[in-house]
Amino acid sequence: MPAVTPPKVLVTGANGFIAVWVVRSLLEAGFSVRGAVRSIEKYGHLRDIFASYGDRFELVVVPDITKEGAFDEAVKGVDAIEHTASPFHLNPNSKPEDFVVPAKQGTLGILQSALKLGKSGSVKLKRVVITSSCAAVLRVQPEPKTFSEDDWNDQAEDEVKEKGIMASGISKYRASKTLAEKAARDFVEEHKKEIEWDLVRLNPPFVFGPTIHAVSSPDALNTSARQFYEILTVPQTPATRHSGSCWVDVRDLARAHVLALLKEAAGGERIIVSAGPYLTRNTVDAAPDSDDKYQKGVPGSGKDAVHQIRYDASKSVRVLGMTYRTMEETARDTTADWEARGW
Numbered sequence: 001m002p003a004v005t006p007p008k009v010l011v012t013g014a015n016g017f018i019a020v021w022v023v024r025s026l027l028e029a030g031f032s033v034r035g036a037v038r039s040i041e042k043y044g045h046l047r048d049i050f051a052s053y054g055d056r057f058e059l060v061v062v063p064d065i066t067k068e069g070a071f072d073e074a075v076k077g078v079d080a081i082e083h084t085a086s087p088f089h090l091n092p093n094s095k096p097e098d099f100v101v102p103a104k105q106g107t108l109g110i111l112q113s114a115l116k117l118g119k120s121g122s123v124k125l126k127r128v129v130i131t132s133s134c135a136a137v138l139r140v141q142p143e144p145k146t147f148s149e150d151d152w153n154d155q156a157e158d159e160v161k162e163k164g165i166m167a168s169g170i171s172k173y174r175a176s177k178t179l180a181e182k183a184a185r186d187f188v189e190e191h192k193k194e195i196e197w198d199l200v201r202l203n204p205p206f207v208f209g210p211t212i213h214a215v216s217s218p219d220a221l222n223t224s225a226r227q228f229y230e231i232l233t234v235p236q237t238p239a240t241r242h243s244g245s246c247w248v249d250v251r252d253l254a255r256a257h258v259l260a261l262l263k264e265a266a267g268g269e270r271i272i273v274s275a276g277p278y279l280t281r282n283t284v285d286a287a288p289d290s291d292d293k294y295q296k297g298v299p300g301s302g303k304d305a306v307h308q309i310r311y312d313a314s315k316s317v318r319v320l321g322m323t324y325r326t327m328e329e330t331a332r333d334t335t336a337d338w339e340a341r342g343w
Contacts, residue, residue: 006030006031006032006056007031007032007079007080007261008031008032008033008034008077008078008079008080009026009031009032009033009034009078009079009080009081009082009261010033010034010035010036010071010074010075010078010080010081010082011023011026011033011034011035011036011081011082011084012036012062012065012071012074012081012082012083012084012085012106012110013036013037013083013084013085014033014035014036014037014046014059014084015035015037015045015046015213015214016084016085016213016222017207017211017213017221017222017224017225017250018084018131018207018250018253018254019035019082019084019085020046020049020211020212020213021209021212021250021251021253021254022082022084022253022254022257022258023035023046023050023057024049024050024212024254025251025254025255025257025258026082026257026258026261027050027053027056027057029258029262031056031258031261032055032056032057032058033050033053033056033057033058034058034059034060034074034078035057035058035059035060036059036060036061036062036071036074036085037059037060037061037062038061038062038063038064038065039061039063040061043059045213045214046059046213047059049212049213060073060074062074065085065102065105065106065109065110066101066102066105066106066109067109068109068112069109069112069113070106070109070113071109071110071113072113072116074113075110075113075114075117075125076117077124078124078125079124079125079126080125080126080127080128080129080261081110081114081125081127081128081129082129082131082257082261083106083107083110083128083129083130083131084130084131085102085106094165094169094172095164095165096160096164096165096167096172096175096176098172099172099173099175099176100160100172100175100176100179100180103176103177103179103180104176104179104180104183106180107130107180107181107183107184108183108184108187110128110130111128111184111187111188111199112187114128114195114197115191115194115195118194118195118196118197125196125197126196126197126198127197127198127199127200127260127261127267128197128198128199128200129199129200129201129202129257129260129261130180130181130184130199130200130201130202131202131204131257132177132180132181132184132201132202132203132270133174133177133181133203133204133205134147134203134204134205134246134272134274134311135153135156135173135174135177135178136152136153136174136177136178136180136181136182136203137149137151137152137153137203137272137311138151138153138174138309139151139153139154139155140155141308144306144307144308144309144310145308145309145310146310146311146312147272147309147310147311147312148272148311148312149203149269149270149271149272149312149315152178152182153174153175153177153178154178156171156172156174156175156178157175157178157179159171159175160172160175181201181203181270184199184201185199185201185270198267198268199267199268200260200266200267200268200269200271201269201270201271202253202256202257202260202271202273203270203271203272203273204248204253204256204272204273204274205245205246205247205248205274205311206224206227206228206245206246206247206248207224207225207247207248207249207250207253208224208225208228208247208248208249208250208330208334209225209228209249209250209251209330209333209334210250210251210333210334210336210337211225211337215341217343218233218338218343225250228283228334229338229343231280231283231284231295232283232284232287232294232295232331232335233293233294233295234295235295236280236281236284236295243279243280244277244278244279244280244282244283244307245277245278245309246274246275246276246277246278246307246309246310246311247274247275247276247277247278247327247330248273248274248275248324249275249324249325249329249330251325252273252275252322252323252324252325253273255322256271256273256316256320256322259320259321259322260320263319263320263321265319266319266320269315269319271315271316271319271320272311272312272313272315272316273313273316273320273322274311274313274316274324275313275324275325275326275327276310276313276324277307277309277310278327279305279307282305282327283327283331284296286326286327286328286330286331286332287331287335288331288332288335294335
């Protein structure tokens with residue numbers, strides 16, 4: 001009898017803030033993982049932190065995710081794919097295509113490689129999970145609204161079409177996530193008679209929490225993690241203290257990626273993964289005491305606040321069985337990570 005091997009999952013962008021936690025969560029759940037990174041320089045740290053998993057963790061280099069056939073070799077022999085690679089920055093001087101091309105082409109590229117895999121006679125692949133974003137869900141509007149999986153951010157698409165490079169950085173990012181997710185949805189619909197795998201789309205809002213990948217300083221944190229650092233360490237103005245959005249702990253999002261593979265009912269679904277809304281003043285309320293190193297608020301001061309944006313995350317609970325960490329737990333663990341790094 002041949003040796004029984006655990007299911008193997010390809011994780012793209014494996015050295016990223018979210019992806020490293022996805023890799024860890026998959027390994028802890030018993031999967032084997034093939035991590036795709038852009039260069040050999042990304043290898044060392046990942047091999048070090050996952051060394052205890054031996055040959056259940058391997059790495060491949062995919063230098064340019066926008067290149068045709070970029071993932072053709074990487075997808076061979078895998079049972080599932082977790083596609084997390086996509087740019088997230090808010091540089092207002094970037095051209096729209098700097099956001100849209102890697103997001104959209106990277107997503108289509110992984111799906112095209114998955115399609116080729118099936119046509120080659122391999123039927124091992126069962127599911128593809130892509131990390132989309134609540135950026136593809138929300139719309140900015142004057143009245144408060146709770147958004148669901150039925151909503152799409154056509155607003156950002158329209159702004160980018162109208163203004164081009166003059167559109168705001170956040171709109172360019174939101175448009176890229178919207179266009180990439182729509183492209184994935186349409187690709188599966190177009191090829192539904194040819195594919196034997198299904199697609200799951202996970203939509204998180206801002207992602208906070210501790211980091212486990214190589215980060216040299218707070219300035220090197222990814223956009224959402226750096227925003228959390230600035231919320232807790234930079235004095236807030238009255239305006240910023242009343243600003244906010246919605247959030248999820250990176251460890252909960254990683255768990256959602258694992259559950260999206262394990263739960264049969266998740267196949268074909270678009271699922272919002274959100275712990276709920278926050279205001280900056282509530283976030284600093286959750287910071288631990290540390291000799292005035294972190295900003296302080298007035299505990300409970302925002303309990304009656306009206307949040308402009310909320311997300312209905314009930315599907316994540318119903319389909320995936322999700323539970324979510326509190327902001328207090330995320331703040332405690334994240335600041336402990338900063339302290340351990342000497343920040």
